[in-house]
Amino acid sequence: MNNIIEKVRKFVEDECRKPTSKYGFEPYEYHFAQVVRHAKQLAKEFGADEEIVEIAGWLHDIGSIMIGRVDHHLTGAKIAGEKLQEFGYPVEKIALVKNCILHHRGSQKMELETLEEQILAEADAMSAFDNIVGVFKAALVYENLTQGEALKSVSKKLESKWNQLKFEKTKEIIRPKYEAFKILFEK
Numbered sequence: 218m219n220n221i222i223e224k225v226r227k228f229v230e231d232e233c234r235k236p237t238s239k240y241g242f243e244p245y246e247y248h249f250a251q252v253v254r255h256a257k258q259l260a261k262e263f264g265a266d267e268e269i270v271e272i273a274g275w276l277h278d279i280g281s282i283m284i285g286r287v288d289h290h291l292t293g294a295k296i297a298g299e300k301l302q303e304f305g306y307p308v309e310k311i312a313l314v315k316n317c318i319l320h321h322r323g324s325q326k327m328e329l330e331t332l333e334e335q336i337l338a339e340a341d342a343m344s345a346f347d348n349i350v351g352v353f354k355a356a357l358v359y360e361n362l363t364q365g366e367a368l369k370s371v372s373k374k375l376e377s378k379w380n381q382l383k384f385e386k387t388k389e390i391i392r393p394k395y396e397a398f399k400i401l402f403e404k
């Protein structure tokens with residue numbers, strides 16, 4: 218087991234377990250772990266740096282957990298930089314991880330510069346389809362929407378996640394779930 222990855226994973230797990238975690242412990246299992254799983258698979262497939270995408274996958278939403286959703290790409294990159302420095306991770310690799318975190322939000326319309334950044338953004342968009350219950354929970358519980366509003370909001374969100382997918386390979390993997398969602402929830 219790679220020590221730095223284990224340290225990072227444990228840091229994220231511990232933060233998600235704290236009562237101060239903005240979204241409780243669930244994102245650890247249902248979001249972070251899924252993003253890491255997809256990111257590693259894509260890194261293998263496309264020959265990207267697996268260590269960078271795995272570390273970025275664990276840390277990409279840490280700002281959201283520790284501080285809140287607003288600007289979590291900025292707060293997350295800062296927290297990740299400090300933590301990785303504390304763990305003695307090389308400076309040039311920290312910069313690569315931070316860029317993945319800074320650029321992971323599909324909604325922010327930023328240029329993705331490296332393959333590792335593209336992979337993290339892709340894995341993040343894919344993970345919404347692994348956890349549709351979680352997307353509904355965000356709408357119903359955290360945003361306090363009515364059922365009708367939540368349905369509209371979730372449909373819009375999944376449509377946008379689908380449109381963020383860039384690789385043919387990932388579209389192939391996600392397409393059945395995207396189409397099933399449309400059959401189940403759209404009139």
Ligand SMILES: [Fe+2]
Pocket residue numbers: 248252277278341
């Ligand atoms: Fe995410």
